[in-house]
Amino acid sequence: MGKFKENVIQPILDCWSLIVGLKITGKYFCKPLVTVHYPREVIDDENLRTYGGHVELIGKPKDPATPKCISCMMCVTNCPSNCLKVVKQKAPKPTPEQEAAMKAAEEAGEKVTAPKAPKNPAKFTYDYTLCSLCGTCIDNCPVKSLKFSNNIYWVATSRKEMNIDLLARLKEQATEFPAPAPKTEAVPAAAEKEA
Amino acid sequence: MNAFLQHLIPLLIAAVASMVWLGLNALVWVYCERKFAGHIQRRPGPFEVGPHGVLQPLIDGLKLMSKQLLTPDNADAPLYWLAPILSMVPVLLLYLPIPYGPVLTGMNINLGLLLILAFSSFNGLAVILAGWASNNKWGVLGAARAVSQTVAYEIPLLLTVLAISFMTGTLNLVDITTMQGGHIGNWFIWKQPLAFLIFLVAMFGETNRAPFDLAEAESELTAGFHTEYSSMGFGLFFLAEYGYMVVMCSVCSVLFLGGFNGPIPGIEGWWWMLLKTYALLSFMVWVRWTFPRVRFDQLLNINWKWLLPLATFNLLATALIIKL
16 A cells, blocks of 8 residues: 555655646746846946955955965965965065174073064965865965955956956055044944955 | 649648748747746846847847758768758648638648648657767767657557547547537537646657757757757757647647637637647746756656556546447
């Protein structure tokens, strides 16, 4: 009896799902369109906010031209497609006066520390032709310095143009959207989203 | 001689008219299908060429015709080029016995239904020739699948049609239509609801339409039997598919929905026939953009395990009731 139910009754009952499917597509047929005719119309920025485009850097809230990035290389290590390149900054060479001062201090028995390298990266390039937009770099960034951009209009005619300098892009964005005055905590967060 | 001419001239006119009708229908339905698909997916569909993209199918046709005709290496050239022609020419013949009106019938013959069923089987032959002559393994595989499908689905189709002709005692499509005259209650869909459903399902299988478009499953077979065809070689198969769709829907509306008879006595004419046929065509398009493609074994199981026994049962029941 179970087999009869499984092989005969159930398939007939399952036919109802076909009607349900037709009902759904029929309903969608009558609904208004959701696409726009691209070259003539573009969608507003509100809708672009959810778009995950290429990766880009996030600037410091007080200084949007420099990234939050600390050159830890976590994004480069975790990137499955090797599309990110980060070059750390070298420690500045001490001037002869400083060197002499350091030597003197060392001879005097004091503990001397060489000047440290700034944490900001010297170079941060990104090859969009290799990127699969998996977001692993974003997830692994310990200082949250990477994000998906909302840029949907990026086209290029050669592979080279798809290889961009993210630091330069950040600087450009910083001049376009000047640094917000961080008075309350909510304002910079919103400004970050905008940028 | 005079009598011969008297029959020949209307027949020639009907043949030319059905050619035009086929081309027109294909143009309109390619456009309509793309629009339907667009709106179901909530996008506009073709939009750029002409107002709302109405010239799109024409331009597509021009593009298709301007492409180069290629014959693959080591292909069986005569058979290879015979296949699209063989798929197209019988379709023209299929339009002749369809009654669009009491007068507007290309060829009022007693064996109209038989002619349609017989010549629609040519599609299977065209498909297997195309697949075999292409010298391409995907082509052969596609053809094998297409033939096992069309042959399988032809049987329940024939059995349901047979049930109708048991009831009416004729194969003449005009007679079958006039028997359904009067009001909507006389339509055979009420007397043969099961046959109507089986016919509807078998129609999809017979015309290679989604969800039963296994013959040209592009993901599994790269395109199936017409993988190697370029330009109008492919275009003819494409036209033939739409031609078969229109024929099948016309036959369905003649057999079950009363053909040119209106739902109320008094108003009848070719517009009813067109309305019913196009409603069925829209339904086919609707189904195509709703259901995913079935697996091949499922396709054959639906046919052999469900449609065939049901059609046989329906036929026997009809015979029994007629006899009583």
